[in-house]
Amino acid sequence: VCIHRVRWCSSIRFIKSKYVCVFDKSALKFSHQQRLFRTSAVSYGQIVQFKLSDIGEGITEVTVKEWYIKEGDSVSQFDSICEVQSDKASVTITSRYDGIIRKLHYNLDEIAFVGKPLVDIEIDASKGVAPEEDVVETPPMSHEEHTHQEIKGHKTLATPAVRRLAMENNIKLSEVVGTGKDNRILKEDILNYLAKQTGAILPPSPKAEIMPPLPKSETVPGAPKDRARKIPVPVSRPIVFSGKDKTEPITGFHKAMVKTMSAALKIPHFGYCDEIDLSQLVQLREELKPLAQIRGVKLSFMPFFIKAASLGLLQYPILNASLDESCQNVTYKASHNIGVAMDTEQGLIVPNVKNVQVCSVFEIASELNRLQTLGSAGQLGTNDLTGGTFTLSNIGTIGGTYAKPVILPPEVAIGALGKIQVLPRFNGKGEVYKAQIMNVSWSADHRIIDGATMARFSNLWKSYLENPASMLLDLK
């Protein structure tokens, strides 16, 4: 088995000093022996029993709490194998060998014994093994080929010498930027990383142009050096994209959304959009905001939109109705439970303000505050999330003008509000003035709502908001 390979000999001592590859006599002898060893009867697939090493403090038993690998997985030296616990200490056991896990000697929560086999590893003999204690000179590696270290699923390329260098300095290869071919990590990269690390726990050094270590081996093409040239020729390195597709099951919020939206599909939607001049409302809100603040309530535009909608629903109750499954009956809901779409970390939720028809604008604002606080803390109750009859979505707080909202069954209508923009408009005298314009997009169930009804409701809602004083006439 004579293969032409360049030998990497590393004679590294425990005192972290030399990481230089040294060819010296002893190493040569060793390698000679190694070669002999290889050509002898030792075959691939030698199974070694990896024993649980001493934990310290005279401990003889530990409990296996978590396995990081399973039978059949391949491991590299220093990869984590399992987590064991003993008397308030949690210990990470790492592999001493490169190879494939063939047997786990314990199940979870079983007691493991120090000095007894923990796992069986089938060793890839050509790669060599680490000695009993991680202390002494290690046998020379015999490949030039990259030894892969799998760290959290990312394969990082590095020669054994470089890996040892990283190991001795407690550096995770996954956090080092590789500048070699195929993003291989070179010795220089480790040294650079080390230099940056020692800046740690210290006040930042003057040249603190820190390049955060990339978790994946990604490189970008070098920037064009000569800007004077018209067409810069980038000094590029091949772009390596090591991203992987990720599949996860749909649960929780997304599951609920899938169900709701699939049901919404059954509803034939039609849309109706318009533009509202909120100039007067903006002024009114400015006046009322401090008054609400004194009472401890944050006043946004939503309470006005909600109350105006409720006033509109009094005139057009069919928009606050519900169609039964068989489409035989329409139920006109007495309460106006107006839902407000809320964007949380977990996704879209729609709590509703109950009985808006008997609430004042201030009461609506106060209730909205309560729902918003609970919503962001993820503490909304089922009562807040059910029983809605009509919904408004203020997507404009994030952005956008016109939208195409989807009706939330069993409701029959929904409105999406765009952002408020300052735009030029003509007033009654034909003069241009600064107007605060917001767009609204309604969607309604065409099985029981017709375009005319939607348009008239929208006009009424619009008139209340464009001339807030008119709301006073119809307030109950």
Add this chain to the structure above:
Amino acid sequence: MVLQSSLKNCFQLSCILRTPKAGFRSTTSGGLIIQSISNDVYQNLAVEDWIHDHMNLENRPVLFLWRNSPAVVIGRHQNPWQECNLRLMRQKNIKLARRRSGGGTVYHDLGNINLTFFTTRKKYERMENLKLVVKALKGLRPRLDVHVTDRYDVLLDRQYKISGTAAKLGRTSAYHHCTLLCNADKFVLSSVLKSPYTGLKSNATPSVPASVKNLFEEDPSLTCEMLLDAIAEEYATQHQIDHHITLINPADETVLPGINNKTKELQAWEWVYGKTPKFSVSTCINMVYKDSVLDVKVDMDVKHGRIEVCNIDLPKQWLPPALCSELVKSLIGSKFCPNETTTLATLLRVCPQDDELHNRWNLLCENMMMLM
């Protein structure tokens, strides 16, 4: 003044670290004392991780001093539902964190100090560390009756626990950390560390409850600052280093590259709740509906914090069977978490509307949430 000197101290250290010469000898003796300027439990735990993973502790052990705003910290292999009152914690905005070391559950607030002793794996020695702490305390107040038990607890007056210990061992480095009660809120402590959840069966490490006392109660002149200082002084003496405390900011990426990722990992649901060893819930809810009390039997298996198996036994026809199975189907795969359960409320949308049904559904959902 302290900061300047520690700057100098650290500079020397940094020079040493930069020159990997053969057989270097540290010109400053081994040791470093650092203190966190943050009270965020996740950030501080991230610092521990960072030091454990990145620092070379050979001949240079580190003492890390930190305090947290109210939080419950569970051990690596524990079950938060078994250990603490999650409901109460949510109401009071008390954070839940899972540390990487083993051991039991503790309550942190600003009246509690945390000490972490970092050493190489070979120099891992908990008893020595705790003896150091006791020596520091006795040096401060000679009449204090404090001693270390063989369970690595520190007891006051032979009765009250004032410190708990946990440790983490890696391949080349290790750390031992412990708490020290100076002036913590004992009332909140006892109420959050009592679990209201019944019917839980699990192999997670259980905590051993103990009576606690604050050092402040023994001697009202003691403050956290005094204790921190005394311990730092003793550590400095024993390691023959200057009594200088370097302040660190756990959010500073330039000093601790990669720290923010570690903090995010520790805050993630997958770590805090998802790492709970498999457990089962088997309980009977007494639901009060109108004039009657209904018995609902609930059985669930939870793995990685998500519901794997779910069985709800309702009185016959109380809810249409289709609806009930809809609920069960949706629960499976969801996180064992009240937020997730509220989304189930919206499932009602896809079913026929009926106020009575509505109320029953809500009641059931609310009760299910109470289990989480």
